[in-house]
Amino acid sequence: MSKKNYLCIMRSQPQEPEKSEAPSPAQMEEMFAKFNAWKDKFNDNIVDMGGKLGEGKVVTTEGETDGPFVETKEVVGGYMIVSAENMDEAVEVARQSPGVYPGSSVEVREISTP
Amino acid sequence: MTAPERIEHFFRHEYGKLVATLLRRVGVQHLEIVEDSVQSALMAGVESWAINGLPDNPSAWLYKVASNKLMDELRQRAGHDRLLLQHANESIDVLEIPPEYFSSKELQDDMLRMLFVCCNGVAPIDSQLVFALKSLCGFSIQEIAQRLFISEANAYKRFSRSRTYLKEYPLDSWELNHGEYSSRLSSVNKVIYLIFTEGYLSVNHEMSIREELCEEAIRLATLLANHKSGEMPETFALLALMHLHMARMTARQDSSGGLILLEQQDRSLWDKQKIQTGLEWLEKSSYGDNLSRYHAEAGIAAEHCLAVSFHETRWDKVAENYLLLEQVIPSAIHRLNRAVAVAEWRGPAAGLDVLQGFEPPSWLTGSYQWSAVLADLHQRCGHTRIAKGYRDDALNSAPTPAIKQLLLRRLTVDGID
Numbered sequence: 283m284s285k286k287n288y289l290c291i292m293r294s295q296p297q298e299p300e301k302s303e304a305p306s307p308a309q310m311e312e313m314f315a316k317f318n319a320w321k322d323k324f325n326d327n328i329v330d331m332g333g334k335l336g337e338g339k340v341v342t343t344e345g346e347t348d349g350p351f352v353e354t355k356e357v358v359g360g361y362m363i364v365s366a367e368n369m370d371e372a373v374e375v376a377r378q379s380p381g382v383y384p385g386s387s388v389e390v391r392e393i394s395t396p
Numbered sequence: 397m398t399a400p401e402r403i404e405h406f407f408r409h410e411y412g413k414l415v416a417t418l419l420r421r422v423g424v425q426h427l428e429i430v431e432d433s434v435q436s437a438l439m440a441g442v443e444s445w446a447i448n449g450l451p452d453n454p455s456a457w458l459y460k461v462a463s464n465k466l467m468d469e470l471r472q473r474a475g476h477d478r479l480l481l482q483h484a485n486e487s488i489d490v491l492e493i494p495p496e497y498f499s500s501k502e503l504q505d506d507m508l509r510m511l512f513v514c515c516n517g518v519a520p521i522d523s524q525l526v527f528a529l530k531s532l533c534g535f536s537i538q539e540i541a542q543r544l545f546i547s548e549a550n551a552y553k554r555f556s557r558s559r560t561y562l563k564e565y566p567l568d569s570w571e572l573n574h575g576e577y578s579s580r581l582s583s584v585n586k587v588i589y590l591i592f593t594e595g596y597l598s599v600n601h602e603m604s605i606r607e608e609l610c611e612e613a614i615r616l617a618t619l620l621a622n623h624k625s626g627e628m629p630e631t632f633a634l635l636a637l638m639h640l641h642m643a644r645m646t647a648r649q650d651s652s653g654g655l656i657l658l659e660q661q662d663r664s665l666w667d668k669q670k671i672q673t674g675l676e677w678l679e680k681s682s683y684g685d686n687l688s689r690y691h692a693e694a695g696i697a698a699e700h701c702l703a704v705s706f707h708e709t710r711w712d713k714v715a716e717n718y719l720l721l722e723q724v725i726p727s728a729i730h731r732l733n734r735a736v737a738v739a740e741w742r743g744p745a746a747g748l749d750v751l752q753g754f755e756p757p758s759w760l761t762g763s764y765q766w767s768a769v770l771a772d773l774h775q776r777c778g779h780t781r782i783a784k785g786y787r788d789d790a791l792n793s794a795p796t797p798a799i800k801q802l803l804l805r806r807l808t809v810d811g812i813d
Contacts, residue, residue, distance in 0.1 A: 304435055306536030307407035310442045314407070317446040331447040 285365040287329055287393045288372040290379075293356040294386040316380040324364070327375045332362035356387065363393070405608075407438055408534030410455060413503060414462050415531050416510035421491055422466065424513070424562045429469045431531075437462035463491040507532070508623050511616060512572055517583035519561035524587050525594075526551055527558035533591075533612045543609060544594060577625040584626070585634050585690070588617050592638050596645065603646060610642050621677075632681035633690035639674030640697035643667040655802045659706040671701045692721035711741035728760045732769055744776035764793040764803065771807055 305313065321328065335358055339346045360381070366372035369392065376388040414434040419427065437458050451457040514528045526544075529535045535543070541551040572580075595609025617635045620626030647665040650656055678694050695717040703709035718734035731754060739747025751770075760766050771786035787807045794800035 304439070306539055307411045307438055307534040308405070308536075308539060310438055311405065311407040314442050314446060317442075321446075333447055334443060 285367055286372075286395070287363055287365050288369070289391045289393055290332075290362050290364060290372075290376050291358055291389040291391070292360040292362075292381055292386065293389065294359050295356055313380060320378060320380055323378070324375045327364045327366055327371070328362070329365050330363040332360060334360045359386075405534075406454075407442075410458055411435075411438060411534030412510075412532045413455070413507060414458060416506040417459065417493075417503065418462060418466060418491070420506045420509060422470070426466075426470070427559055427562070429466060429473075433462045433465040433469065434458075436465055459493070467491060504619065504623060507619060508625060509572065511584055511620065512577060512580050512625070513562065514558070515580065515584040515587040516561065517580060519558045520554075521583075521586065521590065523554040523558040523561075524583070525590050526554040527562075528587055528616075529591065529612075530555055532616065543605065545598075572625075574625075578628075581626060581628060581630065582688075584620065585617075585630055588613050588620070589634060589638075589690070591616070592641075596641055603649070607642075607645070610638065610645070614638050614642070629681045629684045629686060630688040630690060632677045633688055633694050636674045636676075636678035636681055637690050637694035637697055639670045639677060640694060640701050643670035643674060643701060655798050657802065657806060658700065663705070666701065674698070674701070687720065687724060689721060689724045692717045692724060695720070707740075709740065711737050715741055728754075728756050729765070732756075732760065732766060735773070736769055739773055739776075744773045747773050748777065762793060764790045764795065764799060767793060768803055768807065775807075 321331075337348075339348060364372055364375045366375060369390065372390050372392075376382065376390050379388070382388055411434055414437070415430055418430045418434065422430065440461050441454065441458055445451070445454070510532060511528070514531060515524050517524075519527070526540055529540050529543075530537065537551050537555060538548055540555075541548040544551065546554075592610055592613035595606040595613070598606055614635065617631060617638065621631045621635055644661070644666050646667075647661045647663070648656055674694070675698060678698055681691060681694070696714050699710050699714050699717070715734050715737035718730050718737055722730040722734065731750065735747045735750040738750050756766060767786045767790035771783050771790055774780075774786060775783035787803075790803050790807065791800060794803055
């Protein structure tokens, strides 16, 4: 069975600036090391590391509005594409990602190919 | 393998370099925004490099991002005020530096200058210590508080006190002249030694955290020793001392964190490479007419490192160095240490003779060191009753359970009771 691609959509709750303490350089080093370890481990699964998403617009037939939607509790912050044998494996890749922390979530969706 | 994965403490050390480089260019009065810019540049680095991999020159990359943020902030603060804007633009011009800079000697110059500006000898030394740990070593206030066993509020207070002192310096204080460098050198060494002893003497921490502080001290002293403004016998002796102490650090503790006396230490655990490096620095330090406390202390440490066993230590040389140390820094504790060395050299009665007629200060007589040494020497002289009194005093004044355990072992083995 061939592998399928999955789109991972990273969401997080908007944080109040004063609540989130900036990490120290030593903590950043740790974050970076964890990320690299994760990348090494799932090197075969990661198709596209994707990236962080900035501000945007929402386009409809009516025109366009500023996005992302401010009412939502969670903001889409980034995406990536992984390949896996099945959904379970794709979920495992996402679950172990250092990008998943309390207050954030990843939605994993199979990219259907005809 | 990429650079930051291989180089330990890359982010912390880059923090120090960037703060030093940027502050040198825009002036100490902008310390807060410099620190913020560096902080967010590092964060941008983590985010971007995790996804895109490392750039060719991570230091130059970080500098560019940090200086752009700093420029934006300076311009924004200047607003529409033309005079302020002009100042801001002048500051911004000096931020342009070529990429080769990051592998050049100039960067070291900036770090060195920062070190001399931090350790000015004017602000209280506790504040200088905290400032150096934050700005040069890249520890956060929270991490400093944990390492020094003080509250975060206290650490922050010390940091801001140092910052206030610095802001009173005009911009051109960065361009220290030769005389200023040499007059500040002993303050710089003092702060470095304090960083070291915070790590070396702490009994409460896990070894990795303690070693980290010791390594930071050695890193700063090495930077200093390799620079024209710091290459002095005093600095070399300090480096010798730190290496010779660190070589024996892990052998000083058993697996449960209890302290092990020199006599019982497994000498094969001592780090021979560090001893070698320490001895090389010690050799380099032996010129000039100035004998610093570091020379005497390194001399003592070297005797221990070179001895094949406790009993074969050249105790005469150790005693001689304690005498020198007493002359450089008169302190009753050095006299007490000399008594211990003399006791090993010429017997316990000779040791007691060193303390004959000596009027120790009350902080010493109330300490466990004083009571423990006297208990030991009197016991070995056969004065059992006096020894027992001192032993009780020693056990009662032990500051930590680890030290109490050590005293119990040491003073009981010798047969008191």
